[in-house]
Amino acid sequence: MKKGERMKRWFVHIGLIGYIGLTCALVFYFPQSVLAFLLFEASLLLIYYAALPRTTKLFFAAVALVLLMPLLGIVNGYYLEVAIQVGIFVALALGLNIVVGFVGLLNLGFVAFYAIGAYLWAIFGSAHANEFLPGAHFPLAPSWFFVFLFLSVLVGALTGVLLGLPVLRLRGDYLAIVTLGFAEVVRALVNNLDKPINLTNGPKGISPIRRPPLFFQPILELLGLKLDAAVLYPLYFYFLVLLMVLLVILVARRLEGSPVGRAWKAIREDEIAAAVMGIPVVRMKLLAFAVGASFAAAIGVLFAAKQVFINPESFTFMESIGVLAMVILGGMGSIPGAILGATAVTILNLQLLKGLSLWLNTLRQSGIILALPLLGSFDLSQIPAQFEPAKYERMVFGLILILMMIFRPQGILPPRRSEVKSDGAA
Amino acid sequence: MDLALSIFFQVLVDGIVLGFMYALIALGYTMVYGVLEFINFAHSEIFVIGAFVGVEILLGFEASGSLAMLHPAFVLLVVLFAGMVISGLAAMALERVAYRPLRGAPRLVPLISAIGASFFLQDFIRLVESLWRNSFYLSYPTLPSLEKSLKIGSAVEVPIKSVLVIATALVMLLALHLFVNRTRVGIAIRAVAQDPETASLMGIPVDRIIALTFFVGGAMGGVAGVLFGLHYSLINPYSGFVPGLKAFTAAVLGGIGNIPGAVLGGIVLGLVEAFAASYLSILTNGAFGAEYKDVFAFAILILILIFRPKGLLGEKVREEGV
Numbered sequence: 001m002k003k004g005e006r007m008k009r010w011f012v013h014i015g016l017i018g019y020i021g022l023t024c025a026l027v028f029y030f031p032q033s034v035l036a037f038l039l040f041e042a043s044l045l046l047i048y049y050a051a052l053p054r055t056t057k058l059f060f061a062a063v064a065l066v067l068l069m070p071l072l073g074i075v076n077g078y079y080l081e082v083a084i085q086v087g088i089f090v091a092l093a094l095g096l097n098i099v100v101g102f103v104g105l106l107n108l109g110f111v112a113f114y115a116i117g118a119y120l121w122a123i124f125g126s127a128h129a130n131e132f133l134p135g136a137h138f139p140l141a142p143s144w145f146f147v148f149l150f151l152s153v154l155v156g157a158l159t160g161v162l163l164g165l166p167v168l169r170l171r172g173d174y175l176a177i178v179t180l181g182f183a184e185v186v187r188a189l190v191n192n193l194d195k196p197i198n199l200t201n202g203p204k205g206i207s208p209i210r211r212p213p214l215f216f217q218p219i220l221e222l223l224g225l226k227l228d229a230a231v232l233y234p235l236y237f238y239f240l241v242l243l244m245v246l247l248v249i250l251v252a253r254r255l256e257g258s259p260v261g262r263a264w265k266a267i268r269e270d271e272i273a274a275a276v277m278g279i280p281v282v283r284m285k286l287l288a289f290a291v292g293a294s295f296a297a298a299i300g301v302l303f304a305a306k307q308v309f310i311n312p313e314s315f316t317f318m319e320s321i322g323v324l325a326m327v328i329l330g331g332m333g334s335i336p337g338a339i340l341g342a343t344a345v346t347i348l349n350l351q352l353l354k355g356l357s358l359w360l361n362t363l364r365q366s367g368i369i370l371a372l373p374l375l376g377s378f379d380l381s382q383i384p385a386q387f388e389p390a391k392y393e394r395m396v397f398g399l400i401l402i403l404m405m406i407f408r409p410q411g412i413l414p415p416r417r418s419e420v421k422s423d424g425a426a
Numbered sequence: 427m428d429l430a431l432s433i434f435f436q437v438l439v440d441g442i443v444l445g446f447m448y449a450l451i452a453l454g455y456t457m458v459y460g461v462l463e464f465i466n467f468a469h470s471e472i473f474v475i476g477a478f479v480g481v482e483i484l485l486g487f488e489a490s491g492s493l494a495m496l497h498p499a500f501v502l503l504v505v506l507f508a509g510m511v512i513s514g515l516a517a518m519a520l521e522r523v524a525y526r527p528l529r530g531a532p533r534l535v536p537l538i539s540a541i542g543a544s545f546f547l548q549d550f551i552r553l554v555e556s557l558w559r560n561s562f563y564l565s566y567p568t569l570p571s572l573e574k575s576l577k578i579g580s581a582v583e584v585p586i587k588s589v590l591v592i593a594t595a596l597v598m599l600l601a602l603h604l605f606v607n608r609t610r611v612g613i614a615i616r617a618v619a620q621d622p623e624t625a626s627l628m629g630i631p632v633d634r635i636i637a638l639t640f641f642v643g644g645a646m647g648g649v650a651g652v653l654f655g656l657h658y659s660l661i662n663p664y665s666g667f668v669p670g671l672k673a674f675t676a677a678v679l680g681g682i683g684n685i686p687g688a689v690l691g692g693i694v695l696g697l698v699e700a701f702a703a704s705y706l707s708i709l710t711n712g713a714f715g716a717e718y719k720d721v722f723a724f725a726i727l728i729l730i731l732i733f734r735p736k737g738l739l740g741e742k743v744r745e746e747g748v
Contacts, residue, residue: 106534108541166732172533173465174731177674181724184671188721196713317667321545328538386556395549401542405535406527 012050016060019043024068031076034355040072041347048336065242070235080234084306086346087241088299093326093342094248094335095295100324101333101415102261103288104268105168106176108320109183113293115190115315116159117152117300119200121145122310125210131198142213149301156297157290164289168282183320191312205311209304212240237306244302248295252335255291264288265333318394322349325397328404331411340413345400349393357390435582437704438697443588443657445696446595450650451673452680452688453602454517454643460619460683461639464525464533467540470670471547472517472644476509476651477661478551481564483508488567498571506594506652513648514641520547521640526633551663563662566655591653598649599689602642606685615639619683668720672699675727681737690738699723 020043026036047060073080092114099107123129125145129138167178194202211233220227227235255261263284266274275281304310322345330341363380370380404411451473458466483505487493493501524543528536555562572590575583606612617625618635626632654669655661676695680687702722707715730737 104534106537167728170731170735173537174678174735176534176537177465177671177678178728178731181671181675181727185721185724188718192714192717318545321541324538324541384557384560386560386562387553392549392553394545395553398542398544398546398549402524402539402546405531405539405542406524409531409535 009052012052013056016043016046016050016052019046020060020064020068024072027072027079028075034351037072037076037079037082038347038351040068041343044343045340070238073234073238074231077231077234080238082347082350084234084237084241085350086343087238087245088303088306089323089326089342089346090339091241091245091248091299092296092323093330093338094245094252095292095299096323097327097330097333097335097338098252098255098264098295099288099292100327101331101338102256102264102268103285104172104332105285105288106172107179107289107292108176108317108324109163109179109181109186110292110296110323111315111317111320112179112183112186113156113159113296114300114303114319115186115312117156117297118304118310118315119190119206119300120152120155120297121148121301122206122209122304123199124148125305126206126208128198128201128206131201139210142210143215145210145212145301145305149298152297152301153294156294159297160290160293161286163293164286168285168289180317180320183315183317187312187315190315200312203312205309205313207309209308209310211305211308212236237302240302244299249335249339251291251295256335260284260287268333318397321397321401322393325400329400329412331414334411334413334415337411337413337415341411345396348396349390353390353392353396357388360387360389433704437700439584439588441697441700442693443591443696444700445693446592447650447654447657447692448669448673448676448696449689449692450595450598450646450653451669452677452692453685454647455674456677456680456682456685456688457615457639457643459677460685461615461622461636462525462529462536464536465540465674466517466520466525466640466643467537468520468524468543468547469517469643469647470666470673471544471551472513472520473647473651473654473670473673474551474661474663474666475516475547476513476648477655477665478555478564478651478663479509479512479648480505480652480655481566481661484567484569485564493567493569498569501569502590502656505656506649509648509652510645511648513651514645517640517644517647518637520644521637548663548666555663563660565661566659568659569656572656587657591657594649594653598646602646602685605642611635611638615642672720672723675723675730678727678735679730679737681739684737684739687737687739694738695723695726698726 020040023036023040023043026033027040030036043064044061047057047064050057050060052060069083070080073083092110096107096110099105099110124138124140125148126139130136163179163182167175167182170178190200191203193199194204200206214229214232214236217232263274263279266277266279267281267284271281303314307314323342326341326345327338328341329345330337330339360383364383364385366380368380451469454469454472455466458464458469484493484501487496487501520543524539525536528539552562555564572586575585576589577583604612606615614625614630614635615638617628617630618632618639622632625635651666654665672695673692676691677688678691679695680689680691699719699722703716703719706718707713
């Protein structure tokens with residue numbers, strides 16, 4: 001019995017190592033193949049489901065994320081970009097998951113907090129602040145980036161509370177519409193506050209925004225590593241995003257098991273009963289709003305620094321719904337679910353739909369004429385040029401939302417229930 | 427100040443036109459909320475479907491060369507009727523596919539499904555128009571008889587288009603009023619809105635009444651869509667979002683679930699928006715301008731929900747204990 005178990009575990013190990021090694025080799029030899037990279041990405045899912053002890057799984061995931069992913073990113077820089085985007089959306093989805101999943105408050109304006117964080121660093125991390133502040137102190141030195149990361153957490157929490165205070169007494173569906181209205185107001189302000197005082201530079205956006213400092217460059221040089229800035233910065237942002245995702249996961253997990261997290265879930269299940277049991281409902285809701293908002297704002301700072309250029313277009317209602325779709329797909333209230341949902345949706349948008357668009361384009365230019373039985377012939381160059389799957393993100397989000405609600409409202413990886421152990425407190 | 431006075435009447439007319447448009451759309455939100463206590467988020471796309479049906483029929487007439495030959499009143503009747511029926515049917519189909527399977531689920535579930543339906547329909551319209559016309563930014567063909575203005579007195583001119591919108595909206599509102607208050611089906615709708623369980627005990631087929639409510643609300647939205655296209659000419663699959671959100675604001679402003687309230691809310695909101703758009707820049711010496719008109723609408727929504735969630739005319743829908 002014990003021997004059989006050990007054998008099985010060896011098989012799982014060898015299988016995992018073999019799969020990861022194989023997909024890595026595929027990406028190395030076919031750097032342009034979307035499929036190879038997708039197979040590699042699937043290895044993380046495999047690790048998650050593998051019948052192994054947690055520490056082993058963590059070790060495998062660490063090898064894949066810290067060692068292999070950056071190496072593949074050097075082979076094809078686009079993959080690193082995809083990984084960074086995935087990380088940003090994972091962090092956003094985890095933030096929204098606290099508000100929507102843990103507490104059951106439908107926040108349709110989540111992107112507003114993201115925008116607030118992004119503009120916070122964009123304004124002071126570029127020369128733009130000189131437009132409305134006397135003197136020429138801006139852009140701030142790159143190391144201020146880290147200060148602003150902390151500052152954005154505070155500003156995010158503050159705006160979350162300011163919005164939450166008046167609206168959290170509203171019923172669920174009204175709250176959804178009000179948060180949506182709030183996000184539209186923020187976007188309208190960002191779009192129009194280039195006059196009378198030029199705070200945001202309006203639709204033209206702000207650039208160039210400073211990137212965080214390369215404080216580790218001397219160490220790399222000591223080690224004899226000389227990397228070009230074009231390679232170094234994506235790697236740097238990749239690790240920053242990875243660090244942030246880990247931090248967010250940690251905070252979300254700690255909160256989930258804490259008395260606060262239990263209070264949140266009690267409110268979600270039955271608000272009146274929770275209030276009767278002595279849970280300060282409004283204060284708890286405010287806390288959730290503040291935590292979610294501060295996550296989003298901090299990620300916004302990172303996003304602005306990564307993009308170097310931001311404008312209001314990045315913060316539309318569609319982004320809010322996209323993040324919502326990620327949370328719903330994975331499973332409301334489930335941390336692994338939010339991660340899976342964000343990864344799946346981002347990869348679908350960035351890789352599968354774009355790949356399909358490119359494929360259709362090559363078909364159009366191929367000049368092939370299909371002869372279909374019964375239907376006659378069809379000239380492939382006749383596929384309308386307006387038809388580009390990559391532009392149909394809304395349809396994807398919409399379908400995810402409807403289908404999940406009808407067929408699997410608990411999501412792909414629903415939260416495990418009753419995992420809270422009583423601590424044996426007498 | 428001269429400028430402020432000289433544009434006053436123009437702004438008033440624009441505000442009333444906008445207000446009736448919002449009122450027609452708001453009816454769809456408010457009626458559905460009345461029977462189901464649920465925000466039909468995809469109603470803005472039902473409105474856009476009406477606008478696209480209108481443009482397709484007009485472009486069809488134009489392509490066949492009959493647009494100039496047919497009597498304009500006939501053309502308008504055909505377009506309005508088609509927009510009404512197809513939008514109504516689309517709303518019914520939406521209810522059947524995306525909402526009915528979710529009846530009885532927690533409140534947020536149908537709302538999320540409705541948001542999904544809204545996004546899906548936007549891109550679905552885009553897909554259909556892309557395949558069919560290779561473009562999804564369409565503009566209504568001009569009807570020469572609508573381009574004129576009525577002169578009242580010496581200084582005041584009212585465009586025929588505005589008269590058309592106001593007159594059509596008034597006819598639709600009157601028809602709806604008679605339908606809801608004087609017919610047996612209308613009474614059934616009100617009964618379901620008051621208490622669906624008791625209504626069903628009284629022999630009212632609740633499911634069919636709900637479907638019918640969606641049809642009527644969708645039809646109002648469809649008419650509004652055609653009028654929107656005729657008045658502003660340019661449409662695209664995403665043009666419903668902002669008017670939809672404002673119409674919802676209008677419904678809340680008047681008291682959601684309350685039919686006269688939706689009309690009142692629409693007109694108040696239309697006037698506020700038109701006056702804010704025109705006078706803000708005069709009052710602030712150009713520092714803030716028409717671009718803030720959306721902010722006004724959403725600020726009104728937030729303030730109303732905080733301070734008077736029942737709306738101006740109060741709530742007529744039931745309070746659910748659960």
